[in-house]
Amino acid sequence: MDLRPQPPCHGGGRRGARPVRQPSSLLARLRGPALLSLLDQGAVSGFGFLSGIAAARLVDMEAFGRFALVLIVASVAQAVHNALVTAPLMTLAGSARSPARYASAVVAGAVVLAAILALGVAGALSLYFAARGEAVPLDLVTAAGALTLAQNLQLTARRLLFVSDSGGAALVMDLSRAAAFPVAVAILWALGIPLDAVRLVDLLALTALAATLPVLVPRAVEPGRRTVAAAALRHWQMARWLLPVVLVTFGQEQLVWILAGASLGDEALGGLRAAQYLVGIVLLMLTATENVVPTGAGRAYDTGGEAALRAYLVGVTRRLGLPVGLLLVVMAVPADLWLRLVFGAPYVPYAPCLRWLALGVVFIFLRDMVGQIFRARRRTDVIFRAFAVSLPVSLALIQPLLARYGATGAAAAVAIGHGASLLALLAALARTKTPPATPAQSPSPRPEEGSPRC
Structure with missing residues (x-):
């Protein structure tokens, strides 16, 4: 599935204008950054999916709920890290005067921010358990902080490799982490060491660090204060609106899961998380396009203006919409069957949650x-x-949906929140006037107006 903008037409020798043909060989396709991005995202999301299933099978439902809680809070920290470091990196790396110095500045900033976020996650979880009137599990809180640090560094390493045209190395890094985790679990099981939420989180953190450090350490050179300050300023100029989006989306999803766990218990949180894992298969497809669609949309807008941008996005929506819709129907209709097969009979009552999340x-x-x-x-x-x-x-x-419908109400609140943000964005699009195209952005003539069709 090619999500890149169509190439422009060029003159072609004595026979006149001919369209530029993209290489059609399988080898050429396998070397494309889009496919590497898809494979890498498949490795990352597939690992998250399979490790979640393994956790649900290896520990009881209450322990899985605690495991899920750690991942939820850590995901908020990762979203903050992405808004401040890795999302701006994907845009700014191409215009850096000295890519090596810029990369070292990014690594330095990422290490500091990841450490701060690790402390924040540990503190937030401590407050969560204290608010429930429970003793703070220091081992779980410490493991959560370590996981936050490790995963944010791994995210930074992955993005740095992709912007330096080393997507294959990123894929190797993520596959090595995905392979190391089950090996570590098997070793503990063979030694007779009991598995619980804390040990699973510890293993996630250790395997992430082991896979990431060989990538980051060679780039951990002194970038200079001026380079760090300049990079931080440029990142902040992009992140100042992305970061608030993280905060408001936290209220739409992660906050719902946290409140559900606080009011309904760890078992309910485990059931909700299991349903979320299953729809995560579809979210994988959407996340995998993040390294392709924004770049393609930006290029279409810069070269062809508003008309080219909308044409590109309509095409992407059509190509992705069918498989996304089909997968969601297959997942949602027999929801109880999937939950029983993947997670076990105790998770079947959460089938309505899966259907609401599919709508979301x-x-x-x-x-x-x-x-x-x-x-x-x-x-x-x-x-x-x-x-x-x-x-x-x-x-x-x-609160009303949680009080009346329990876990199903929590899933409904998440889906309705996503629907409300979609409606708000559509309303903003309807109110926004189309920006006038600059000469560099003027749309190219339509095929019927004289240019050959590509």
């Missing part, structure tokens, strides 16, 4: 496609405002 993925897909328009226009502030408008909807619905 539909909203996420459509929202992402609309959001690409504003990202290509460099108007991420509009995306933030759309999320900010929908946030009160989620906050108003969380």
